Amino acid sequence: xxxxxxxxxxxxxxxxxxxxxxxRAIKDIDRRLDWVHRHNQPVPLNAYRARRILHExxxxxxxxxxxxxxxx
Numbered sequence: 001x002x003x004x005x006x007x008x009x010x011x012x013x014x015x016x017x018x019x020x021x022x023x024r025a026i027k028d029i030d031r032r033l034d035w036v037h038r039h040n041q042p043v044p045l046n047a048y049r050a051r052r053i054l055h056e057x058x059x060x061x062x063x064x065x066x067x068x069x070x071x072x
């Protein structure tokens with residue numbers, strides 16, 4: 001596959017913040033849990049634990065970002 005510089009440049013300029021990455025991970029878990037529920041599959045209990053841990057991390061991240069000014 002040929003190198004596509006625009007993809008690399010785009011990826012570097014739009015690097016998500018830690019809070020955005022945590023929110024995306026939570027959304028991915030929610031999507032998978034929704035799929036499991038719709039297909040009547042057993043829900044892995046570690047999915048709920050992982051989701052809770054990510055929510056706590058996101059809350060800490062947002063709290064830290066509201067207290068401290070953004071680093072420039």
